[in-house]
Amino acid sequence: MLRRCTICGERAVARAAPGRRYLCAKHYAEHFERRVARTVEKYKLLRGVERLLVAVSGGKDSVALLHALHRLYGDRVELVGxxxxxxxxxxxxxxxEAAKQNFEALxxxxxxxxxSKEYGFTIDEASRRRKLVRRPTCSVCGIVKRYIMNSVALEVSADAVATGHNLDDLSLFTLMSIAQGRVDDLVKLAPRTERAGRLVSRIRPLALVSGKETLTYVVVLGAPFxxxxxxxxxSDGLRPKLSAMLEALEDSVPEFRRMMYTNIVSNLLPRITRPAEVETQTCMVCGMPASGKTCSFCRIRLRLVESGKNRVATSSLRG
Amino acid sequence: MTGSVKVRVRVLPGGRVEELELARGSRVADIVARLGLAVSGVVVLREGSPVPEDEVVEEGEYTVLLAASGG
Structure with a gap:
């Protein structure tokens, strides 16, 4: 007994939400895009955005992000991948490879x-030499990605950077920030963060769709990911445990994550006093915003690239 | 309930394969539960296409994609 699309009678691929109507591939894609469009409108994500840098890893979320933005706003906003x-x-x-295939198809x-080519190190090296780097690999990777996204956004004059963070990510990070008392990090989890000096605005159009939904969307589109x-x-630790717990909770309390995240964004974040901008200094190596004399990215890079060599005056590493 | 249905399930990423026997009339959600996973955390495919979890299980192959992977 196959389920049929409530709208057109074609074979169903999923329900719009637990207990809601059945949708075929075509109507599921439209439903997903409507949800993204509603998020964009609700949080005014594209206000003042004419040129948008879309960060695509090639995984399901960022591939979904690229396709949804292209279909919804491709004629109004200049997208740069x-x-x-x-x-x-x-x-x-x-x-x-998957990311490139999607850019080219669209x-x-x-x-x-x-x-490795532009900065002289890799995440594998940062992992092998984490004692030298003095940061967990996932933290290094996050710093590297944010730094490169921001640099490229400035280079191509993008008004904002869009990332594929979904509701699973944001509700998980929100809970972890609360549990660990990282109030300043909580503010950064909003669907949109505004430009501050040379830090380009960041938007998260998938903030209200789950990983299950982005995965269904890319599968029905047939997009490579x-x-x-x-x-x-x-594979162990707080993060994967909380992630599994949130999925199980979602099964028994549908929409819990959406409720928690949207309530925190609307009611809690506005009441958090923003700290005096943390990154008010300028990195003496690269000129990007920094919280000290050198930005986190350059500190990592210098430790990796300079170790084993004679220390070179930092100014010679410029560029 | 008369008889049972046999399914072969592949979980990705990871590639774990399970052969399961379920009571006839079981739902796709029952496959997910037997794997110890949450329906909210997976997409189940039949012949490459997602299926609603309340669809009745048919004999053959299913693929379970984990949503908390490959961001």
Whole structure:
């Protein structure tokens, strides 16, 4: 007994939500795009945005992001794609390949930044030498991606950077920030963060759709995406445990994550006094915003690239 | 309930394969539960296409994609 689309009678691929109507591939895609459009409108994500840098890893979320933005706003907003080759063996190459295939299929202008070529190190190296780097690999990777996204956004004069963070990510990070008392990080989890000096505005159009929904969307579109776990992702610890717990909770309390996240964004975030801008200084190495004399990215890069060599005056590393 | 249905399930990423026997009339959600997973965390495919979890299980192959992967 097959389920049929409530709208057209074609074979159903999913329900719009638990207990709601059945949808076929075509109507599911439209439903998904409507949800993204509603998020964009609700949080005014594209206000003042004429040129948008879309960060695409090649995984399901960012591939969904690219397709939804292209279909919904491709005629109004100039999209520029960015994919970063992080140099993770066996993982980065197929990811970058998937991202490129999507840019090319949609005719979206794009750039590939290779961490090894442009900055002289890889995430694998940062992992092997984490004692030297003094940061967990996932933290290094986050800093690297944010830095490159921001640099490229400035280079191509984009008004904002769009990332594929979905509701699973944001509700998980929200809970972890609360549990760990990281109030300043909580503010950064809003669907939109405004431009501050040389820090370009960041938007998260998938903030209210789940990973299950982005996955269903890319499968029904037939878009290429790379579906693997990063070899550096921890398989144990608070994060995967909370993630599994939130999925189980969602099964018994449908829409819990959406409720929690939207309530926190609407009612809690406005009451948090923003700290005096943390990154008010300028990195003496690269000129980007920094919280000290050198930005986190350059600190990591200098430790990796300079170790084993004679220390060179930092000014000679400019560019 | 008369008889049972046999299914072969592949979980991705990871590639774990399970052969399951379910009571006839079981739903796709029952496959997910037997794997110890949450319906909210997976997309179940039949012949490459997602299926609603309340669809009745048919004999053959299913693929379970984990949503909390490959961001």
């Amino acid at each position: 960015l994919t970063i080759d992080l140099g993770i063996e066996g993982y980065s190459s197929p990811q970058v 005719g979206v202008e794009y750039r590939v930044v290779r961490l 790379h579906h693997e776990n990063c070899p550096h992702a921890p």
